[in-house]
Amino acid sequence: MNTPVLMCDKLCKSYTAGLPVLNNFSLSLTRGKIVGLLGPNGCGKSTLLKLIAGILVADSGEIKICGHPRSEQTNALISYLPERPYFQPSMRVVELLDYFSDFYADFDRERATRMLTDLGIPQDVRMKTLSKGTKEKVQLVLVMSRRASLYLLDEPIGGVDPAARDYILQTIIGNYDPQATVMITTHLITDIEPVLDDFLFMGHSGQILLAGNADEVRAQHGKSLNELFREVFRC
Amino acid sequence: MAWSFDAHLPVSVQLTERIRMDILGGKYPPGTQFPTVRFLAYEASVNPNTMQKALVALEDEGILIPRGTTGRFVTEDLSLLAKKQAELKNAYMRRALTGAKALGISTHEFISFIESEEQ
Numbered sequence A: 001m002n003t004p005v006l007m008c009d010k011l012c013k014s015y016t017a018g019l020p021v022l023n024n025f026s027l028s029l030t031r032g033k034i035v036g037l038l039g040p041n042g043c044g045k046s047t048l049l050k051l052i053a054g055i056l057v058a059d060s061g062e063i064k065i066c067g068h069p070r071s072e073q074t075n076a077l078i079s080y081l082p083e084r085p086y087f088q089p090s091m092r093v094v095e096l097l098d099y100f101s102d103f104y105a106d107f108d109r110e111r112a113t114r115m116l117t118d119l120g121i122p123q124d125v126r127m128k129t130l131s132k133g134t135k136e137k138v139q140l141v142l143v144m145s146r147r148a149s150l151y152l153l154d155e156p157i158g159g160v161d162p163a164a165r166d167y168i169l170q171t172i173i174g175n176y177d178p179q180a181t182v183m184i185t186t187h188l189i190t191d192i193e194p195v196l197d198d199f200l201f202m203g204h205s206g207q208i209l210l211a212g213n214a215d216e217v218r219a220q221h222g223k224s225l226n227e228l229f230r231e232v233f234r235c
Numbered sequence B: 001m002a003w004s005f006d007a008h009l010p011v012s013v014q015l016t017e018r019i020r021m022d023i024l025g026g027k028y029p030p031g032t033q034f035p036t037v038r039f040l041a042y043e044a045s046v047n048p049n050t051m052q053k054a055l056v057a058l059e060d061e062g063i064l065i066p067r068g069t070t071g072r073f074v075t076e077d078l079s080l081l082a083k084k085q086a087e088l089k090n091a092y093m094r095r096a097l098t099g100a101k102a103l104g105i106s107t108h109e110f111i112s113f114i115e116s117e118e119q
Helices: A043-052 A092-102 A109-118 A134-146 A164-176 A189-195 A214-221 A224-232 B013-025 B036-045 B048-061 B079-101 B105-118
Strands: A006-016 A019-029 A034-038 A060-063 A078-081 A150-154 A181-185 A198-202 A208-213 B064-067 B069-076
Touching: A006 A043, A019 A043, A034 A043, A034 A189, A034 A224, A043 A060, A043 A078, A043 A150, A043 A181, A078 A134, A092 A109, A092 A134, A109 A134, A134 A150, A134 A164, A164 A189, A164 B036, A189 A224, A198 A214, A198 A224, A208 A214, A214 A224, A214 B013, A224 B064, B013 B048, B013 B079, B036 B048, B048 B064
Parallel strands: A034 A181, A034 A198, A078 A150, A150 A181
Antiparallel strands: A006 A019, A006 A060, A198 A208, B064 B069
């Protein structure tokens, strides 16, 4: 119950020797939180999510999901939305639903169908005929229709129109589960701010510059998270 | 439709104010069951824990009454509601008056304006 959903201990990762993207990154997240991972381009946000999702392997350090060391088994607990859609362009939306139903025991097909209908996305069309934003919506619908313990959403609202953005944020709120945690990266801080419990400001090499409760920040600093971000990361 | 918020004040404080206004304005009559945190959070497009915090503040004021697992109810204490209502009305009128004074509007001018608006 009180085991952290996610525990990262002294993670190190570099793509080029001597240029660490993450340097001794540690983090612990409890259940029932919506957490914003915020930082400038290239600070290691996506790398961190990929390490947690198991797409990349850390050079050193440890990741635990719900108390278990990261493994193929713990992947079942994670629902990951990558930066870019990864589906075969020739696949139809309905085939993706089949795919997810087969692959994930926690996939709620009814929920996915309802969301696709709400967003006006037909199921019999091929992915390659959809616009970039619509592809992203399809992917988000699939990811949010699982009943996972940890959701990792890499820029879920970046590529979609403002109306869909509202719908997606409402979906995240409507999907709220006190047992699950959602970690979101985005640059659209103003949009996401009221939705967050906690935030992390990540600087270069994955250094955590500031962290806390998104609402308390306003009380402490008298300014929004967006304004604080601009101040902390002023170029 | 998401509610709109001032960027400089905590969202929970703004939620408390707005919901207090809704209750005292009669949107939720005394003794009625209050919507769930989940529903209100969804409606306002805010984090459920923030909404929870806002409702707890109204419980502390006595406007909302928690009843275990059945949820929250609007208080039936009419004198408390009347008192809160008077506070809110006074605060509102004081704000309008301060603004009028800052613009150099005299009491007489202000009163005759209100009377003319009412006709």
